[in-house]
Amino acid sequence: MNHPYRQGASAADPFPEPGPAGPAADHRTESPSLTARELALFDLLSGQPGRLYSRSEILERIWxxxxxxxxRVVDAYVNRVRRKVPGSRIETVRGAGYRCAPPDTLPGMAPPHPDAGADAWAALTRQVETLQRQALxxxxxxxxxxxxxxxxxxxxxVPAILGASLPLLAELARADACAAWYPSPAAPxxxxxxxxxxxxxxxxxxxxxxxxxxxAAGQVLTLRPFTLLPRATDVPAGTGRETETPREASTLLVVAARCVALALAQSVLVSxxxxxxLTDESTGLGNRQAFLGDLSTEVAYAARHGTAFAVALVDLGNIRYLNATAGYAGGNDLISRLARTLGGATRREDRAYRLNGATFALLLRLPPAGQPxxxxxxxxxxxxALAELRRSAPVPLDLYTSLVVCPxxxxxxxxxxxxxxxxxxAAPPARPPFPPAATHRPADG
Structure with missing residues (x-):
C-alpha cells in the first residue's frame, strides 16, 4: 500500500483516512477520486482565496x-485537481505560482448554490448592482x-464662499437647491x-x-436643501416621477457643511x-495705510479710464498747543469733531482718512464733465463746515488745507x-478754503 506522504509519489493514491474539515470536505463525496496529496493541494489553495503560492512553497508544505x-510535479497535480474539481478556480500566475481566485460575490454575501433557481441568481445580481451603485x-x-x-x-x-459651496451642498443633500442663512435665520x-x-x-x-x-467661531450657518416640485403638467404620465421618493442625503453632508461654516468664520475674522x-481707532476713518492703497488704486483707475479725482489735505497745525491748554482729552475731542466735520462735508462716493495725529486726507471723485x-x-x-468748527471751538484753531487734481x-x-x-x-476763517495759490505753511506750524 502506498503511503500518502512517501517521497516522490506521483501516482493517484486512495484516501488513507478522513481528512480535516474544510472546503475540500464538500468535494469528497462529489470527487472521491482525489488522492491525499491532491486533496492537501486543494485545501492549501482554496483555504486562502487570492493568496499566491510558489511551486517551492507548495512542495515544502505538501511533499x-x-x-x-x-x-514540475506541482503542475501535474494542479492539472489533476482542476480536472477532478471543475469549480476549483485555481489560477496560474505565470512565473510566480498558483492561487485560488476569490468568489465573485462581495463580502457579507453568500453565493447561491449552483443548483439554485433563476430567482436566487437574480436576487444576487440585484444585490451586486445595489452595492456597485452605492460604491459609485x-x-x-x-x-x-x-x-x-x-x-x-x-x-x-462670504458671497464667494456661499456661491461656490451651495451647489455642492445641494448635490450632497440629494436636493435641487440649497438656501443658506448666515448668521441670523430670522433675516432673508x-x-x-x-x-x-x-x-x-x-x-x-x-x-x-x-x-x-x-x-463655527460663535456664528451659526443654517442650510435648507429643498427640491423644486414640478407642476403636474410638467411630469410625463407613466414615468414614475410622480411617485419618486427623495434619496437619502450623503453622510458627508454634515462634514461639508462644517467646512463651509469654518470657511465663513475665517472670512469674517480676516475681514x-x-x-x-486699515481703520483709525479714534475716528473710525481709514488710516494712512488705507489711504496709500486707495490712492494707488485711484491713480490706476484714472489712467485706465481717463477719469479724474482730487486729493485734499486738512491739517490742524496747533495740536500741540491744544493738548497743552485743553489737555489730551480736549485735543482728542477736537480731532474727533474735525473728522465728523469732514465726513459731513463729503459725498457718499468720497472717502476720508486720518494720516497721523492731526492730518486728514480726502479722495474726491470728479465727474467726467463739470469738474470745476x-x-x-x-x-x-x-x-x-470748517468755519463753523472754528467758531464752536473753545480755543483758536490753525487749519491748513490743500487741493490737487489728478491728472x-x-x-x-x-x-x-x-x-x-x-x-x-492757512484756511481763511470766513471764506471757503483750498485756494488755488500755493502759500507754504509757517515753519512753526
Missing part, C-alpha cells in the same frame, strides 16, 4: 522538505467634497442657489425644522482684521501726495 524531485455614489460624494475644499481655498468673501437667506449654480427663489417660511445647522488694520463746478461745490461745503496737477501717487503737502496753506 515536505526532504523532497528532491522536479518542481460614495466615490462621487468624496470627489464633491474634495472639489468643495478646493473651491473654498479660492473664495475669500444670504443666498439660495440651484445645483447648477443659478439663483432660485427660496421657499417661503424661512428655515424648516429639519434644516441643517452648524456652528475684521483687515478693517482693524464739482471742485467749487466741495470748497464751499468744506469751507462752511491735471500730477499723475503719480508720490507726486500727488508731495504736491498736496507742499500746497498746505
Amino acid at each position: 515536505g522538505l526532504a523532497f528532491g524531485g522536479d518542481e 455614489q460614495a466615490r462621487q460624494d468624496s470627489e464633491a467634497l474634495l472639489h468643495l475644499t478646493h473651491a473654498l481655498e479660492d473664495a475669500r468673501s 437667506p444670504a443666498a439660495c442657489l440651484h445645483r447648477t449654480g443659478l439663483p432660485v427663489p427660496c421657499p417661503a417660511g424661512g428655515p424648516a425644522d429639519a434644516a441643517l445647522r452648524v456652528e 475684521a482684521l483687515e478693517r482693524s488694520a 463746478a464739482a471742485l467749487r461745490g466741495w470748497q464751499e461745503r468744506s469751507g462752511l 491735471d496737477d500730477a499723475q503719480d501717487s508720490s507726486d500727488l501726495l508731495r504736491l498736496a503737502l507742499d500746497r498746505l496753506s
